Amino acid sequence: MRTMTTSAATDALQLRIRDLPPGRVWIWLQRGLQDFRRCPFPGLVHGFLMWLFGILLLSQAGQRFWLLAGALSGFLLVAPIVACGLYAVSRELARGRRPKLSTALRLWTPDKPALIGFGLLLALAGSGWVLTSAALITGFAPAPVNSPRDFLQVVVLAADGWLFEIWLMLGGVLAAPVFASSVITLPLLLDRRIGLWAAVLASWRVVLAQPFLMAAWAALIMGFTLLALVPMLVGLLVFVPVLAHASWHAYADLVDAGAFAERA
Numbered sequence: 001m002r003t004m005t006t007s008a009a010t011d012a013l014q015l016r017i018r019d020l021p022p023g024r025v026w027i028w029l030q031r032g033l034q035d036f037r038r039c040p041f042p043g044l045v046h047g048f049l050m051w052l053f054g055i056l057l058l059s060q061a062g063q064r065f066w067l068l069a070g071a072l073s074g075f076l077l078v079a080p081i082v083a084c085g086l087y088a089v090s091r092e093l094a095r096g097r098r099p100k101l102s103t104a105l106r107l108w109t110p111d112k113p114a115l116i117g118f119g120l121l122l123a124l125a126g127s128g129w130v131l132t133s134a135a136l137i138t139g140f141a142p143a144p145v146n147s148p149r150d151f152l153q154v155v156v157l158a159a160d161g162w163l164f165e166i167w168l169m170l171g172g173v174l175a176a177p178v179f180a181s182s183v184i185t186l187p188l189l190l191d192r193r194i195g196l197w198a199a200v201l202a203s204w205r206v207v208l209a210q211p212f213l214m215a216a217w218a219a220l221i222m223g224f225t226l227l228a229l230v231p232m233l234v235g236l237l238v239f240v241p242v243l244a245h246a247s248w249h250a251y252a253d254l255v256d257a258g259a260f261a262e263r264a
Contacts (some may be wrong), residue, residue, distance in 0.1 A: 007198075032241075042089050076118075128174070136163070150203050
């Protein structure tokens with residue numbers, strides 16, 4: 001185990017991290033929008049599937065917004081794996097090729113266990129937050145939280161208690177390490193022949209080396225995701241693909257992975 005950890009750390013140190021200003025996040029967003037315009041169909045399919053999933057959540061939750069609050073906010077934790085197919089599209093565009101929907105779908109094959117395994121870990125983290133959020137709201141809210149209005153009145157704007165602050169704090173405690181572990185991990189695994197733990201360690205290196213830039217990137221992702229949820233989640237149709245493509249450009253801009261062989 002020690003040898004494996006040492007090898008992963010050695011590999012992670014081979015990536016050169018570029019020093020970029022916090023305002024660089026807007027360049028990534030612009031490039032993500034350009035990729036979406038150049039090859040819109042795969043992105044629209046991903047956005048539609050996420051919108052459909054969100055609508056199913058809304059319909060199934062019914063009067064249980066105490067559960068839906070965690071599910072919707074937990075989307076941020078699993079978003080990197082959802083976007084993985086669109087990383088492949090941006091990669092092909094950067095190579096001067098013409099990607100198709102099959103470019104994104106081809107990613108989900110059994111010969112990529114690292115991607116699938118990391119996706120399962122993200123799904124587990126998202127499920128943990130949903131359960132934690134539901135337990136916190138149902139256990140400590142002074143009144144039932146059955147609708148968005150209830151959540152706003154009983155949790156967010158409550159005159160007494162610190163329930164909303166605790167809810168946000170716990171969400172941040174879970175989201176911060178997940179973000180640090182995944183911000184470049186999946187694009188790196190897709191692009192280069194590198195082990196899973198080395199990619200995760202490299203992602204942490206990026207966050208520790210560029211804390212203000214990564215904080216700005218996390219805030220931008222969170223802000224646009226919240227905008228996408230109103231009204232009726234329709235913003236997911238556009239924001240999902242744009243942010244996914246932008247995340248690929250964030251990876252490509254942040255690190256020089258030339259020390260590792262490219263994947264086909």
